[in-house]
Structures are given as structure tokens and as C-alpha cells.
Amino acid sequence: MVKFSVLKGLYETEKTIGCGGFAKVKLATHVATGEKVAIKIMEKKMLKDDLHRVSLELSALKSLYHENICQLYQVMETETHFFLVMEHCSGGELFDHIVEKNRLTEAESRTFFRQIVSAVAYLHSLGYAHRDLKPENVLLDRNQNLKLIDFGLCAKPEGGMQSPLYTSCGSPTYAAPELILGQQYLGQEVDVWAMGVLLYALLAGCLPFDDVDVSNLYRKILSGKYDEPSFISKESRSLIRSMLQVEPKKRIKVSELLSHPWMTLGILSPVKCRLQSPIDLDRDCVKVIAKFLDLDEGAVKSDLEQWKYDYTTVTYFLLLSRKRRGQTLKLNPACAWKHVKHPEQAPLIEQPLDPINGHHRTPNGPIKIRRKFGVRSPGCLSPASNMEVEGACYSPVQFLDPNCENYCSTNRKRPRSSLLMDEASPVPTKKATPGAKGTPAVAAKTPDRRNLCETPGSARRMLGSIEKSFHKVRHVLTPKKPATVVQEGPVVLNGKDLCNVSTTQCKDPEYVIVELCKGLEGKGITCTRKGFRIKGSLEPSTANRLGGCSFELEICYLPHLGTVVPDRTLTPTKSILKQGIFNQETGQNEAISELRGKSYVGIKRKRLKGDSWCYKKVCEQVLALTCTGFSAKEGRIMESAV
Ligand code: 6BE
Numbered sequence: 001m002v003k004f005s006v007l008k009g010l011y012e013t014e015k016t017i018g019c020g021g022f023a024k025v026k027l028a029t030h031v032a033t034g035e036k037v038a039i040k041i042m043e044k045k046m047l048k049d050d051l052h053r054v055s056l057e058l059s060a061l062k063s064l065y066h067e068n069i070c071q072l073y074q075v076m077e078t079e080t081h082f083f084l085v086m087e088h089c090s091g092g093e094l095f096d097h098i099v100e101k102n103r104l105t106e107a108e109s110r111t112f113f114r115q116i117v118s119a120v121a122y123l124h125s126l127g128y129a130h131r132d133l134k135p136e137n138v139l140l141d142r143n144q145n146l147k148l149i150d151f152g153l154c155a156k157p158e159g160g161m162q163s164p165l166y167t168s169c170g171s172p173t174y175a176a177p178e179l180i181l182g183q184q185y186l187g188q189e190v191d192v193w194a195m196g197v198l199l200y201a202l203l204a205g206c207l208p209f210d211d212v213d214v215s216n217l218y219r220k221i222l223s224g225k226y227d228e229p230s231f232i233s234k235e236s237r238s239l240i241r242s243m244l245q246v247e248p249k250k251r252i253k254v255s256e257l258l259s260h261p262w263m264t265l266g267i268l269s270p271v272k273c274r275l276q277s278p279i280d281l282d283r284d285c286v287k288v289i290a291k292f293l294d295l296d297e298g299a300v301k302s303d304l305e306q307w308k309y310d311y312t313t314v315t316y317f318l319l320l321s322r323k324r325r326g327q328t329l330k331l332n333p334a335c336a337w338k339h340v341k342h343p344e345q346a347p348l349i350e351q352p353l354d355p356i357n358g359h360h361r362t363p364n365g366p367i368k369i370r371r372k373f374g375v376r377s378p379g380c381l382s383p384a385s386n387m388e389v390e391g392a393c394y395s396p397v398q399f400l401d402p403n404c405e406n407y408c409s410t411n412r413k414r415p416r417s418s419l420l421m422d423e424a425s426p427v428p429t430k431k432a433t434p435g436a437k438g439t440p441a442v443a444a445k446t447p448d449r450r451n452l453c454e455t456p457g458s459a460r461r462m463l464g465s466i467e468k469s470f471h472k473v474r475h476v477l478t479p480k481k482p483a484t485v486v487q488e489g490p491v492v493l494n495g496k497d498l499c500n501v502s503t504t505q506c507k508d509p510e511y512v513i514v515e516l517c518k519g520l521e522g523k524g525i526t527c528t529r530k531g532f533r534i535k536g537s538l539e540p541s542t543a544n545r546l547g548g549c550s551f552e553l554e555i556c557y558l559p560h561l562g563t564v565v566p567d568r569t570l571t572p573t574k575s576i577l578k579q580g581i582f583n584q585e586t587g588q589n590e591a592i593s594e595l596r597g598k599s600y601v602g603i604k605r606k607r608l609k610g611d612s613w614c615y616k617k618v619c620e621q622v623l624a625l626t627c628t629g630f631s632a633k634e635g636r637i638m639e640s641a642v
Contacts, residue, residue, distance in 0.1 A: 004041075006076050006083065009336020010311060011039065017092075019609045022050045027088070032292075032311075032335040035318040036088040037073060043081055053152035054082050060128055060151040062309065068119035070139060070147040073314035085314055089147050091140025095612045098135055099619070103205030106233055107266070112138075113199050114263055114271050115146040120191055121254045121273030123148075129155050129187020132170045133194035135201055136612040155187055162186065171547075172214070173197065173207050173613060177222050177246045189248040192257070196243025203232050207613065208244065222246065235262050281305070284329055285319040292331045293338065311337050490532040492557045493602060501558070501602045502626045509555045512601045516553065519625040525618065532556070538614055549610025551618055557599040 007013060011028040018025040023042045030037050042054060061072035061084070074085035091097070094112065098104060104112070116138060123130055130137075132153040139147045153170060157163035164184035168175070176193035178185040200208040208226035211217040220226070224246035228237050239262040242252040257263060259270035281301055289312065290300040304316055315337070319329050490509045493501065506512050509532060517527045520536055527536045532555040540548035603622060607615040 004078075004081065004083070006078055006081075007039070009339075011037070011085070013039065022047050022053075028085075030085075030314060030318055032315050032331045032337055033318040033322065034332060035322065036090070037314070037318075038070075038086045038088050040084040040086060041081055042084075045080065050152070056154060057150075057152045058084075060154050060156070062307070063126060064123070064151075066119055066122045068115045068146050068148060069122070070149045071317060072309060073317050074311060075309045086149075087141070087147060089139035089141045089149075091142065091144060093136055093612070094138040094140060094146065095135035095616075097140060098201060098205060099616055101205075104202045106203065106236060109199065109202040109236075110263065110265065110267070112146055112202060113195075114267070116148070116195060116198065117254065117257050117263065118271045118273055119146070119148045120195065121258060121271070123154070124161055124188050124191070124254055125273055127156050127161055129157075129161070129165070129191055130194075131155055131187065131190060132174075133191055133198060134171055134174045134612075135198060138198075157187060161188055170194070171611070172217060173209060175221065176248070177224065178248055180218050180221055186248065188254055189251055192243050192251050192254060193248075195257075196240055199236075199243065200226070200240050203236055203240075204229050208240075210613075235265070238262075281316075282320050282323065284323060285316055288319055288329045288331060289315055292333075490556045490601065491554070492599070493559055493604070500605045501556070502605065502622055503558060504601050504603065504626045506601050507599060509557070509601045512603070513555045516555075516603065516622070516625060520618075520621060523621050525621065535608075536618065538610075538618065547611045547614070549612075549614040549618065550608040551615055552606045552608055553622065554604040554606070556602050556604055558602040559599075 003013065007028070010031055012031060014027040014029070016024050016026050017038070023040050026039045026041060028037050028039050029035070044051065047054065058072075058075060065071070070089060071087040072084060073087065074083075076083040076085075116133070120130060120133065128151075130148070130151065130153070132150055133148075137148060137150045139149055141147055155165050155167070157165055165187055166184050168179045168182055170179070170190075172180075174194040174197045176185065176190040179190055197208055209217060209220045211220060224244060226244070228240075232240075239252075239260060243257075245251040252260070254273075257271070258273060263271055281304055283297075286297055286300050286304065289295075289304075290297045293300065300312070303312055307313060315331070319331075323329060504512055513529065513532060513534065517529060517534060520527050520534075525536050525538055527534050534553040534555075535550065536553065537550040538548045603626065605619055605622060
């Protein structure tokens, strides 16, 4: 199914793997190479006040090339949506990895933390501060390499990294004391604090500063006091302590982190923050593209060197990654690319500049100077010398795909939204004043996980009219949702789906769902039941300060592990996968009705949106309920032991 015509023939979209506040991430296959990618899709209408973040994120991503930063491959913009085609990180969130393992060993934490420090040091070296470092923003690729994501809150102070910033943003639990106090701060220093919280989370499996009450949370952060679990080594504790220094000037510097003895223990080499020697465009990959498009190598090469983040760019990146893995370099002739878009027909694109030097960065390291097209949007020139410029402030690239209804071949008219973003890009500096009696300034604000970034009023006003004009187009582009089919009974889980499933010792799904709802409601979690699914949510205003979360729990039958016929050629998991719920007597897969009272019931958990730590709390509640058998009383078809 292709929902977005702009992707037609170029990407085969699969499932949605994440829904954030204003973006959804879909898995997809890049048709030309058959490689997996992640597509971050943002609906402009939903972006509202967050529209400028896309601009920030794009300008940052376009200047970044690092093995621990999720690579941007292609950008598409239609009247209604932004599509960011990005590197596929099949290992999912580092957060889930920690939750799954409870906590990580020192060696594993070191391996991960070195990569985080490397990515952050690289960012800082380019003049960017991330400002939203947390395990939810760190993904793992197939080789367990870490990849930093989400640059929507990053900042690039005009006067360089030593210039102060003012806007408080990011998650409260990762916020440095100076952010809480609403003071001016240095991007590097708040990133170091957040990395301290992150390292603590890796090693301890919980947060150093945590409280259900927001003011208490801020008090704890400001005090800088936290528990040091005894299982954490003296060296680790000392490193965490050096990062979690309340006084920013006493905090360890990123440059010191790179060669810190803890970081190099057993590995010896200091952390590298930059990629090694610049590499020229890979000739083999260029050749393959040239052959496919019937162009000469030189044309493809010069096209690629412009780093337009179009289909040529993504194809190059993916071919290169195939080459590095020792896989064949060939392109799928069935791909629509050839028919819809030749490099020379590409719309004239405003080039993003390397925000540091006004140079064009190339993914392979060398910086090529191409000043001509780099246009700084006038709105970005800050009048005050100390004024903060959030993110880079170049005009977002206009990209209209010829395959889309809204493609404008002359490309003279900029989409209104882009003009809008130009206006919105210089986020006004906001100097928060700490409340009376030392009440933290941020505490009074909405405890949204990414609070406190503002959009100028003019931009907000413009949005209203743009929304209206987009409304019509949206109806054409967005097909109606199919009516949801409410199932009669619980689904039977396949072996593939067994992750994020809590098992119960109960065989009655109705009992489990009723008790689960009761138990969660008892903990102040709002639940709505639909069939054998529960949609739940935790409001930010109630028990948590993390911006709340919503989740889905699905009651399902677990595969009948006991009746799987062992197949010696397969591993146990594969054996379940292959055979499903197999009844030895009948030699058939059992129907759901026949499973009643025979199969154990499981609860599949899924975070829909919101804060991960808040979601972790929900998971803990679910686990607590399943462990206690939902209540003190005996379940109807409950068994005491498996
Ligand atoms: C840029 C945000 C992003 O994701 C998970 C998988 C694959 C790819 C895990 C489960 C199948 C593969 C069974 C945000 C959030 C959705 C995690 N901004 C990404 C890129 C991004 C997500 N992935 N790759 C890139 C990703 C995540 N799964 N497994």
C-alpha cells in the first residue's frame, strides 16, 4: 500500500514504528537497492508551533556525517508533509535495550557511552548543541552501533559554542540545574549533564533524579544529590559525579571525556570525535548509478557532490553501505526512479551551507566551497550580538517531488510553509526568570517533555491560513482509514511477536482484561477497552511530570509452547515460528475457540506516544499486576505453577 504518492515506486512503506508528538516514523524499503530505511513523516498541519523545528532539524542533519548519528538520506516536501528518509536502525531504542536488560554491564555501558560521547563531541565541534540527549533519542543499528536522532531541539549559537543560550528545552529529568533555573547556559555544558544522566541510566537502570512531583524533581536536580548504587564501580561513580556537577564550570568538559581513563579502560584508544581522512565519492557506487540512469559518471559525480538529499543521494548512501558490508551493488530495474526523475531534471534546490564556515559539507568529510546558492534567510540575522540562533538558520531546502501532485516545475514559487519556516527559524530568545523563593522557573510551566521552545506570534498567525489551504490537499492525499474491525477473541501470538509480551499464569482472557483495567485505573491510569485491547494514557498533569504517555495493551493467547513438535533442524524459537500453535493429536493448528482454557494469556505492550520513562512506569505496573495474578483472589482459570 502506498499512502503517499510522493513515495510511489521509490519506497515501499511498511509498518509505523513510532508516533512522536508531531512525527511518525515508518519503516520502508528503498526500491532501487532493496535496503531498509526509516521515513520520518511530519504533517504540516499537525506541526503548528513546531514547524520551525523541522527547519532546525534539517539544517543540522544536512551538515552531519558521523557513524553514530542517524544519517539523513533524502528530504521530500509536499504541500502537506515533510518526509525525511533516514538510516534504518533495526535495533530500536537504546531505552528499550536498557529496560530489557534492567541495566547494562560496565563494559557494555562503556561501548555505548563512547559512541555517545563521540557523536556529541562531533556535534559540538560543528557548533551544535543537541539539548535533548536521552536514551529515547539513541537508536541501535543492526551491529549494535549507536545512532543519535532528533535534532529538533538543537541549537547553534551564532557566536560559537562559547556563547550562551537561553531557551530551556528538553526533558526535565535530563535537564541541567542551570536550565531548571532559567539561567543562560552553554550548550556543551547542558549536554554533558544530560550525558551524565544517561550514563547513570545505563549503569543503574533507573534515573538519578526522579520524583512523581515536579517541584521535588527540580529540587533534587538543583541539589545534585542522587543515590549511588553499590553495584556501580568506584570509577564509574566518579565519572558520573564529574558530569553531574551542579556548578556548570566544575563539570567535566567533552574534550576531557574523550580521553578519560574510564572511557579508555580495556580499549586504550581515546574516543574519536571526527571521522578519519576524507574519502572521495566511491567510484563503484557512482558507476552503478550512472549505468542505471544512462548518464556519464562525471554527471552523476557532480550531481552527487551537491548533496541535494534527493533519490540520487539516498541511492548512493545505500549502495555505499552495501559495499561496506561486502554486498553486491546492483539497482532494481523495476524502480520508478528512472522514469520520474533524472538528476538533470531535479528542481533547483537551494543549497544548505555548512553552518560553521559557510561551506558545503560533503558526507565524506571534505568541505567543498560553494557559496553561490547559500542564502541566509534575513530573519535569521540576530540583531543582538549575544542573541541565540536556534539551530542553523538557513532557508530550508525546497523540495517538491515531480511525482507529487504539487510539483512545481519552475520552482520559482516557494511553498508558503517554507517562507513560514524562514520566519519561524530564529526562535526568539527567552530569558526565563526564576520564580519567587527560588521556585525553579521551569517548574511552573507545562511539564511537556519538550517544553519551552517558542514560535513567533507572526508565524503562529500565518499557520492558521496555511492550515486552511492545506486542508483540501490533505483530503486528496490522505486516504480514509479503514474501519477498525473489532475482534471477537484475543489474537494468538506468533513466535515472532513475543517481544514486549508479559505472560500471565491465567488462561481466561476476559478475566485478565477486566482485572488489568481495574488494576491500572486503580493506579490513576485512564483505560478504554475495545475488544481485547486496552488503550491507556497517563496525563502529564497527574502522577508524572514527563509529559504523559499513551499506550496500548493487547490481550492475546500465547503460543502453546508445550505442544510444539521439536524439529531438530531448527532452534526452539524457529520451531515455534514455523509451526505456530500446533496440536499434536489433531496435527492441526488450533482455532482460537479451541484455545480457550488451554493456552495462557499474555499481554502485549506497545507505547503509542509520549515519554518513555512514563511508559516504563506503566510497564512496571502491568508487570506488577501480572506477577500478583491480578489480585489476591484466585483467578477462575488460574494456575499456580506453569
Ligand atoms: C530518525 C527517528 C527514528 O525513530 C526500530 C526498528 C527499525 C528501525 C525495531 C523492532 C523491527 C525493527 C522488530 C524514532 C523511533 C520510532 C524509534 N528519527 C528513526 C530515525 C529510526 C527508527 N528506526 N530506524 C531509524 C527503527 C526503529 N525495528 N524490530
